[in-house]
Every structure is written in C-alpha cells, then in structure tokens.
Amino acid sequence: MPATSVQAPARPAPLPGGAGPGTGDPEHSPRRRALRRRRLIALLFMLPALLLLGALVAYPILFTVGRSLFDASGTRFVGVENYAEMFRDPATLKAIRNTTIWVVVAPLLLTGLGLILAVLTEKIRWATAFKLVLFMPMAISFLAAGIIFRVVYEQDPERGVLNAVAVGVHDAFEEGASYPTARPKDSTVLAKGKDGSYTTKDKASPGNTVNLGLVGVPPKDLPKDAEPARDASAATPGGAELRGVAWVDFTLGGGGKPGQVDPKESGLPRLAVEAVDADGKVVAETTTASDGSYRFDKLAAGDYSVRLPARNFAEPYGGVEWLGPALITPAIIGAYLWIWTGFALVLIGAGLSAMPRDVIEAARIDGANEWQIFRRITVPLLAPVLVVVFVTQVINVMKVFDLVFVIAPGPVQQDANVLALQMWLVSFGGGNNQGLGSALGVLLLLLVVPAMIFNIRRFRRSQS
Amino acid sequence: MTALPTTASSKTGRPRPMAWLLRQLSRSLVQLGLVIVGLLWLTPAFGLFIGSLRPDEDNAATGWWNALTNPGSLSLDGYSALLDNSGIVDAFWNTVLISVPTTVTVVVVAALAGYAFAWLEFPGRDWIFLIVVGMLVVPIQVGLLPVAKMFGAVGLFGTIPGVVLFHVAYGLPFAVFLLRNYFAEIPREMLEAARMDGGSEWRIFLRLVLPLGRPAIASLAIFQFLWVWNDMLVSLIFADSQSQPLTVALQSEMRQFGSNIGVLAPGAFLSLIVPVAIFFAFQRHFVQGVMAGSVK
Numbered sequence: 001m002p003a004t005s006v007q008a009p010a011r012p013a014p015l016p017g018g019a020g021p022g023t024g025d026p027e028h029s030p031r032r033r034a035l036r037r038r039r040l041i042a043l044l045f046m047l048p049a050l051l052l053l054g055a056l057v058a059y060p061i062l063f064t065v066g067r068s069l070f071d072a073s074g075t076r077f078v079g080v081e082n083y084a085e086m087f088r089d090p091a092t093l094k095a096i097r098n099t100t101i102w103v104v105v106a107p108l109l110l111t112g113l114g115l116i117l118a119v120l121t122e123k124i125r126w127a128t129a130f131k132l133v134l135f136m137p138m139a140i141s142f143l144a145a146g147i148i149f150r151v152v153y154e155q156d157p158e159r160g161v162l163n164a165v166a167v168g169v170h171d172a173f174e175e176g177a178s179y180p181t182a183r184p185k186d187s188t189v190l191a192k193g194k195d196g197s198y199t200t201k202d203k204a205s206p207g208n209t210v211n212l213g214l215v216g217v218p219p220k221d222l223p224k225d226a227e228p229a230r231d232a233s234a235a236t237p238g239g240a241e242l243r244g245v246a247w248v249d250f251t252l253g254g255g256g257k258p259g260q261v262d263p264k265e266s267g268l269p270r271l272a273v274e275a276v277d278a279d280g281k282v283v284a285e286t287t288t289a290s291d292g293s294y295r296f297d298k299l300a301a302g303d304y305s306v307r308l309p310a311r312n313f314a315e316p317y318g319g320v321e322w323l324g325p326a327l328i329t330p331a332i333i334g335a336y337l338w339i340w341t342g343f344a345l346v347l348i349g350a351g352l353s354a355m356p357r358d359v360i361e362a363a364r365i366d367g368a369n370e371w372q373i374f375r376r377i378t379v380p381l382l383a384p385v386l387v388v389v390f391v392t393q394v395i396n397v398m399k400v401f402d403l404v405f406v407i408a409p410g411p412v413q414q415d416a417n418v419l420a421l422q423m424w425l426v427s428f429g430g431g432n433n434q435g436l437g438s439a440l441g442v443l444l445l446l447l448v449v450p451a452m453i454f455n456i457r458r459f460r461r462s463q464s
Numbered sequence: 465m466t467a468l469p470t471t472a473s474s475k476t477g478r479p480r481p482m483a484w485l486l487r488q489l490s491r492s493l494v495q496l497g498l499v500i501v502g503l504l505w506l507t508p509a510f511g512l513f514i515g516s517l518r519p520d521e522d523n524a525a526t527g528w529w530n531a532l533t534n535p536g537s538l539s540l541d542g543y544s545a546l547l548d549n550s551g552i553v554d555a556f557w558n559t560v561l562i563s564v565p566t567t568v569t570v571v572v573v574a575a576l577a578g579y580a581f582a583w584l585e586f587p588g589r590d591w592i593f594l595i596v597v598g599m600l601v602v603p604i605q606v607g608l609l610p611v612a613k614m615f616g617a618v619g620l621f622g623t624i625p626g627v628v629l630f631h632v633a634y635g636l637p638f639a640v641f642l643l644r645n646y647f648a649e650i651p652r653e654m655l656e657a658a659r660m661d662g663g664s665e666w667r668i669f670l671r672l673v674l675p676l677g678r679p680a681i682a683s684l685a686i687f688q689f690l691w692v693w694n695d696m697l698v699s700l701i702f703a704d705s706q707s708q709p710l711t712v713a714l715q716s717e718m719r720q721f722g723s724n725i726g727v728l729a730p731g732a733f734l735s736l737i738v739p740v741a742i743f744f745a746f747q748r749h750f751v752q753g754v755m756a757g758s759v760k
Contacts, residue, residue, distance in 0.1 A: 041665050042584035049577035049636055050592075056633030057599055060610035067609065117501070123494050132747070133502045137509070138754055139743040141694030143711040144732040147718070148512045151528075151725065159527045161511055338508065346751060399603050402696045406715060420697075423605050428701055434609055441606040448601045459597050 061445065068438035082439035091414060092440070095422035098329055102400060102418060106333050107393035111386055113337065114344025118352055119374060121345065131349065135342030142339070146406025149335040153322035153407070163319030170317045178316045179221055179268065185213040185249040185258055196310035199276065203303035206240045206296075209233070210306050213249030213259060214268060222248070222266060225290045229267035232293035242304060243295035246271050246288050267292020274307040275299060282307075323408070325415040332407050332416060336400065344389050351385035352378070395451045398444065419444055516542050516729035523725045542730040552731060555713035559693060559735070561624050562709055566631040567689040570639045571681055573632065578643030578677075579669050583655060593644065599637035607634065608701055615702065622704035630702055631692050639684055646680035647673055679749070686746055687753030690739050710735045 071078045086092050117134070121127045137145060154160025157167040184190035190198040190212060204210045211233050229247035237243045246268045247261055256262040273294045275284040283304070284296045296304075322331045355378070363373050379386075401420040408416035417425075419440060427437025514528040517538040522531070531537055546552055580586075581593050611630055612621060620626035650673065658668045674681070696711040703712060714731045743750050 038584065039586045042580050042586040042589075045576045045580035045584060045665070045669075046592075048573045049640055052573065052629075052633045053596070053599065053636055055614075056611055056630065057602060057607060057637070058595075060607040061602065063610040064606045117498075120494050120498060123491060124498055130498055130502055133505055135751065136740065136743060137505070139690065139739040139750070140509070140736045141696065141711055141739070143694070143696050143715055144736045147714070147728050147732040148508045151512055151515060151729075152508050154527075158525070159523075161507065161527055161529065164527055164529070338505065341505075343754065395601050399605070405696075406718070410719075420603070420605055423608075424697070424700075427609055428612075438609055441603070441609065444603045445606050448603060451601045452598045455600055456594055456597050459594070 064438045064441045064445075067434060068442050069435075071435050072433040074434060078435065082435045083443075085436055086439055086443065089436075091417060092422055092426075092436075094414065095417040095419050098417055099398060099419045101329055102333065102397045103394055106336055106397045107390050109333070110337060110340055110344050110393050111348075111390045113341050114348045114389060115379070115382070115386065117341070117345050118348040119378065121349060122352055127349075131342065131346055133342075134345050137339045138342055140339070142402030143406055145335055145339055146403055149331075149338070149407055150323075152335075153331055155319065155321060155323065157319045160319070160322075162322060166319045167317055170319075178312065178314055179214070179217050179271070180313055180315050181216045181218065181221070182214045182268075182313060183216045185215045189213070189259075190308070193307075193310075196313055197307055199307040200305045203278075203305055204242055205303055206242050206299045206301060207237055208242055209235075209237055210242065210244040211261060212244060212246040212273075212306065212308065213261075214246060215248065215250050217248050217250075217268065219252075223269050223290075226266045226269050227291040228263065229265060229292040230261050230263050232267065232289070232291045233261040235293075237295070238297065240299055241295055241297045242275060242299055242306075243293065244306070245292040246273065246294065246308070247292045271312050272309050274309055275304045276307050278303055323412065325412050328408055328412050328416040332403055335403055335407060336397075339403075340393065340396075344393075347389055348382065348385055351382050355381050391451060391454055395448055398447050419447075512729050512732060514538070515725050516733050518542075520726040523729075542726060543734075546727065546730045546734065549727070552710070552713055552717075552727075552734070555708055555710045556734060558624065558703070558707055559709035559711070562627050562631070562699070562703075563689050563692045566628045566635065566692045567685050569628065569632045570635045570688050571685050574636055574639030574643050574684070575674065575677070575681065576669070577636075577640045578647050579673050581640065581644040582647040582650075583673075584665065596637050596640050600641060602634075602637070604630075604634050604698065612701060621702065622707060624703070624707045627699055627702045627707065627709075630698055631695070634698075635688050635691065639688065642684050643677060643680055646677055650676055679752075682746070682749045683753035685753075686742060686749050690742070690750075690753075693735075693739055 067074065068082050069077060069079060071081070086096075121130055124130065140148075152160065152162050155163060157163040184192075184198055189200060189202070191201050192198055198212075200210060200212075229245040233245040233247070235243070245261065248266050248268060249258060249261075250256060251262050251264050256265060267288065267290065269288055269290045269292065271288040271292070271294075273286055273288060274282045275296045277283050284299065286294050286296060288294045321327060359377055359381075360373055363377055368376070399420050400418055401424065404413075404416050404418050404421050405424075413421075423437055423440040423444065425431050426433050426440060431437070511528045514531050515523055517540065518528065518531050519537065519539070519541065522537060581589060581596075607630070611633075615621040615626045615629075620629065654672065655668060658672055663671070694711065695709075696715060699707075699709050699712045700715075703709065708716075710731070714728060714735065717727050717731065
C-alpha cells in the first residue's frame with residue numbers, strides 16, 4: 001500500500017456529555033484524548049529501547065557506584081576505601097600509569113600521523129587505494145590484530161620480521177662476523193686474555209707469517225662467502241709485511257692435520273685482527289678477507305704479537321626485546337596505530353577536501369611556501385576535525401583492553417596492564433574483588449565524563 | 465606523469481624548468497614514500513596469511529618470508545585441520561549466532577526509538593535524548609558486574625541470548641543517536657502530508673521513514689555487526705565454553721599453547737575474512753558507519 005493513502009480512517013466522533021474522564025469541557029475532551037493517544041503511541045515506539053537502556057545501562061551504573069563503596073564480598077560498607085586502595089595497590093597503580101601513557105601518547109601520535117598522511121595523500125592520484133589499504137585494519141578484530149603483532153614482534157630474528165630487519169640493519173653497520181663458540185685449536189699458540197681476547201704467545205716480526213687456527217665454529221656460523229684458506233696461507237709476506245690466515249683448523253669428515261692448513265679447511269672471514277707491540281699497544285688493526293687472510297703492511301721493525309679481540313667472540317646481536325617488560329607498552333601502542341591510523345587519515349582527509357581551495361590558492365599566489373600554507377592555513381582550518389579525532393582517540397584509548405590482553409605475554413602482562421584490563425583481572429580474572437572492580441569501573445566512567453559533556457554540547461549546538 | 469608537463473606549460477605559459485623539475489621531484493618522493501607506507505601497512509597481515517599456509521615445523525624454525533622463495537611449501541593443510549577442529553567450528557557458528565541477532569535487534573529497536581525521538585512529541589523527549597547522547601561513551605566496564613549478576617539470577621549468564629542482550633543494550637545509545645539524527649533530516653512536509661492522509665504512525669514508520677532511512681540503517685547495521693563480530697571482552701565474561709565465539713576460543717587456544725601459529729594463524733584469518741569481505745563489498749557504508757560510530 002502506498003504511503004500516501006488518501007483513505008482517511010474514520011475518526012471517533014466527539015461525544016457530547018463528557019466521555020473523557022475528569023473533563024467538564026466537551027470541546028477539549030477529544031483533543032486531549034488524541035493527545036493522550038499520541039503519547040501512548042510514542043511510548044510504545046520508545047519502550048523497547050528505554051527498557052533495555054534502563055535495565056542494562058542506567059541501573060548498572062547506579063549499582064556499580066553503590067557497589068564500589070562495599071568490600072570485596074559486598075557485605076561490609078567501606079566508604080571510599082576501595083578508591084584509596086586503588087592508589088595503594090601496586091598493580092592498579094601500574095595500570096593507572098600505563099593508561100596515562102596511552103592517553104598522552106597514542107591520540108597525539110595518531111592525530112599527527114593522520115594529518116601528515118592526509119596532506120600527503122592529497123598530492124597523489126591513487127589516494128583512494130592508499131586510504132583503503134590503511135583503513136582495512138579497522139575491519140579486523142583486536143584479537144586478530146594481536147595475533148598478527150605477536151608474530152611481528154617475535155623475539156627470535158629468524159622468525160619475527162621486525163627483529164629480522166633490526167638485525168639486518170645492525171649487521172649492515174656493524175662490520176665483522178661473530179663466532180661466539182670459536183676457540184684456539186692449540187692453546188700454546190693462542191692464549192686467552194682476561195677480556196676474552198686471544199693473543200699469540202710467540203712474537204712475530206714483519207716478514208713473518210702467523211696462521212691462527214680456531215675450532216668450534218659450527219657450519220651455520222660460517223658466512224656463506226667463506227673460502228678455503230690454503231692458498232692464502234702459502235703466500236710469502238713482503239719485507240715490512242706481517243701476514244697470515246685465520247682458519248677453521250678442522251676438516252669436515254676428518255683427515256686434516258692439526259696446526260696445518262689443509263685443502264678443504266675454510267678461512268674465517270671478517271675477523272678483527274690486531275698487531276700489538278711490546279708495550280701492549282695496538283699499532284695496527286685489520287679484518288680478515290673471505291679466505292681468512294689478513295696482512296699488516298708498513299709495520300716498523302720489531303716484535304709484535306697478533307691478537308684476536310674479544311668482540312669476535314661476542315654473542316651475535318639478537319634484535320630488540322619488543323615484548324619484554326621495558327618496551328611492551330610502546331609495542332602495543334604501535335599495533336594500535338596500525339589499526340587506527342586509517343581512521344584518522346579518512347576523517348582528516350574528508351576535512352581537507354571540504355576546505356576552501358581559494359584560500360590556499362590565494363596564499364600560493366602571494367608567495368607562501370608549502371610549509372607556511374600547512375602551518376598557517378591548513379592546520380587552523382582543520383582544527384575542529386583534529387579535535388574530533390583527538391577526543392575520539394582519548395576515549396578509545398582509555399578503554400583499550402583486547403590488544404593488551406592478547407599481545408602481552410603472560411609474564412609481562414603486569415608491565416603492560418591498563419585500567420580496563422585491571423578491572424577485568426580484579427573482578428573476573430581471578431582477583432574476585434568486586435568492590436575494587438566496581439571502583440575501577442567508576443573511575444573509567446569518571447574519566448569519560450568530559451567526553452560525555454563534549455558530546456552533549458556538540459549535539460546541542462548542532463540543534464540550535 | 466606524461467600528461468603533467470603539457471598541463472603545467474599550458475597553465476603558466478612558460479614554466480621555469482628548475483621549479484618544474486623540483487616540483488616533479490618532490491611529487492615523486494611523496495609517491496615513493498606513500499608506496500612504502502602502504503606496503504608497510506600490508507606487511508603484518510600478509511605475514512600472518514603466509515604463516516597460515518606454512519607447515520608447523522616451518523613456522524617453528526623460520527619466519528614467513530622464507531616461504532616467498534619456496535612457495536611450493538605452502539598448503540591449505542592448516543585450514544583443513546581447523547575445519548576438523550570441532551571447537552573452532554562451533555565457535556565460528558556461535559559468532560554468527562551472536563552477531564546476526566544482535567544486529568537485527570539493535571536496528572529494529574533503535575529505528576523505533578529514533579523515529580519517536582525525531583518526530584513524535586511527548587513530555588521530556590529532549591531530556592531523555594540528551595541522556596542517550598551521554599550514554600554514548602559509557603564504558604561497558606561499569607555494566608559488566610551488575611549485569612553478570614542479573615543474568616546469573618535469571619539464568620542468562622553463559623548463554624548466547626545473554627551475550628546478545630548485553631551487546632544490544634550497549635549498542636543502542638549510538639544506534640538511537642545515529643538514526644534519530646538521520647530521521648530528523650526527513651522534510652517535515654513529507655510526514656505532515658502522510659499524516660494528513662490519515663496514515664497511522666506505524667504505517668508512516670514502515671512505509672516512509674524506514675525506506676528513506678536506508679543509507680543510515682545500512683551503515684549502522686554494518687558497524688554494529690562488525691563491533692559484535694570482533695568483540696572479545698563481552699563474550700569473555702558472558703559466554704561459557706559452549707556459547708563462546710571465535711575470538712574467545714582463539715584467545716584461550718593462545719593461552720594454552722603460547723603462540724601456536726599452526727592453529728592461531730588460520731583461526732585469525734577465519735575470523736577476519738568475514739569483516740574484510742564486508743569492508744570490500746560495502747566500502748562506502750562501512751567507512752560512513754565507522755566514522756559515525758567514532759563518537760562512541
């Protein structure tokens with residue numbers, strides 16, 4: 001049936017003689033009845049929503065406020081004791097501290113990142129595709145995002161992509177390979193120093209060859225470019241040259257002779273080697289080539305010992321402990337940024353495209369550069385949108401729960417604790433202190449009251 | 465790129481080659497930078513996806529990127545194992561049984577109330593609506609304990625209807641807010657005309673307001689569905705092991721086996737495939753819904 005039906009339903013005719021209760025005026029009775037009928041209809045439309053909101057939102061707020069004034073079991077009235085306890089209990093204090101970090105850091109970073117990306121996105125042609133890519137994580141649950149980032153932050157550089165990159169970058173800048181398990185084959189040739197270095201016992205002079213045999217180097221520690229050391233070990237040194245090879249004095253499958261560079265034995269590449277004079281001073285240093293060879297040329301005549309400094313034997317760089325106690329909160333904030341940056345980008349982008357173009361064009365004609373335009377025009381005009389993004393994020397971040405719960409491994413959960421998580425831990429996750437749990441719920445509610453007022457004000461302004 | 469020099473010269477007449485070159489250079493730098501940012505954004509999810517296709521031994525030994533040079537090692541075994549895992553499959557259906565009724569109920573209840581707030585007059589209407597606006601940001605944490613108690617008393621605790629009811633209640637303030645604001649934009653004359661013609665409020669609601677409100681209802685439905693589909697906290701408390709959704713099942717799997725990527729990676733993908741499909745199918749409504757929901 002079309003909405004604009006012409007058929008008018010029969011209205012009840014006005015009954016003279018007081019049909020409406022309590023009305024002496026017959027003129028008013030039907031109108032009042034119609035009014036009452038309209039109110040009844042309105043009430044019926046609202047009823048399901050009001051019942052649900054009243055029973056499951058409004059009443060629980062009051063209940064929680066009341067419950068927060070009683071002890072853990074709910075039998076004894078303790079006044080504000082739970083609120084005092086909140087600031088004494090170290091775990092809750094930690095949660096308050098971390099939530100503060102979240103509120104201070106995350107919304108600011110997110111708004112800034114969104115602003116920069118939105119301004120840059122304006123300049124490219126595939127802006128929509130870019131926004132789509134950054135917005136996609138918004139569709140993913142915090143749980144899935146948490147699992148994704150558990151893998152990203154994995155400590156073992158062989159498995160965690162972030163640490164694989166960290167180690168790659170570190171090794172690109174830090175020269176030299178590392179052989180943590182290497183040791184001399186023959187301790188009469190190389191003696192161990194206190195700092196973990198190895199020094200030749202016999203002195204050598206320019207014109208000599210000093211070969212350094214090491215063992216205990218598993219094949220996986222040997223760089224791929226390592227070459228056999230035999231040819232280099234046989235080269236004759238020049239007059240002012242002290243040279244030799246550092247090699248693995250061990251033939252895989254057996255057959256090698258100790259102390260001798262056998263044909264299959266590999267050189268040790270990128271090993272640091274120092275020439276030390278009689279006073280114990282380092283006069284020259286070099287690194288071995290891929291066949292393990294090293295040479296000091298232009299050495300003054302004299303006696304030297306050859307030293308392999310301790311850093312050759314240090315444990316390799318293992319990357320950053322992202323999920324350790326120190327970095328866990330920044331790491332989780334990183335995952336949060338991955339999810340929400342697209343939101344800031346799209347919202348600020350919409351604000352940008354609604355901005356008056358002629359103002360910017362005029363500034364450009366007047367000779368303003370891009371930075372001045374950004375600083376003096378774009379940001380001030382965007383301020384309302386930036387505020388909305390920021391406020392939204394502050395509210396969001398106060399309630400963050402799932403991400404922390406999923407990403408922080410058990411042992412560091414306390415270090416990553418936030419208010420919403422602590423509320424769960426205290427009331428459901430084993431703490432079983434519903435008094436303190438309620439107080440934490442009330443604290444969360446109080447924290448969002450400014451946002452509540454902000455929303456109400458914004459709404460009232462939009463209505464007037 | 466190739467079209468740019470001609471447009472530049474036609475606009476400014478005689479472009480200074482230096483300035484033009486500089487502008488092109490900075491533009492390419494921006495493009496390059498954003499390509500890198502985009503790739504950076506895709507990497508984490510892509511990594512988990514590749515991980516979900518690798519055998520357990522491989523995942524335990526090396527990172528997912530090693531599979532890129534050896535694509536032959538990838539298989540769907542992880543997914544078929546997941547589908548044989550009755551706990552996970554049940555949890556998936558629980559997720560559906562929670563999300564769909566919640567979304568439908570929220571939309572229906574909020575549409576009714578939204579219409580009343582927008583167009584029906586009754587005393588205290590605006591004040592009640594302001595309270596609803598205030599409820600937008602109420603953290604669900606204040607409701608957890610009392611509602612758990614209430615549900616415990618009436619036997620709803622640990623059941624799917626209980627989870628649905630909680631979600632509906634805490635989804636309502638935003639839903640009512642969104643729909644009331646959208647319905648309020650309907651031109652007054654249209655409604656007056658329909659009332660003059662003697663349409664009852666119920667008929668006006670069904671035949672006029674709901675069809676006109678379709679865009680807002682679509683955005684709301686998508687937003688609400690996603691919110692519930694992705695929820696973990698509410699179900700962690702209100703669902704038991706029989707009624708738990710996928711998110712809760714996966715996280716308890718995670719607690720028990722540590723980062724056992726063999727189950728977690730395909731499981732996480734199973735849980736995110738539905739929202740991501742919705743995202744790509746209804747991009748515009750999705751973005752609008754999330755944006756509108758940002759007041760929450």
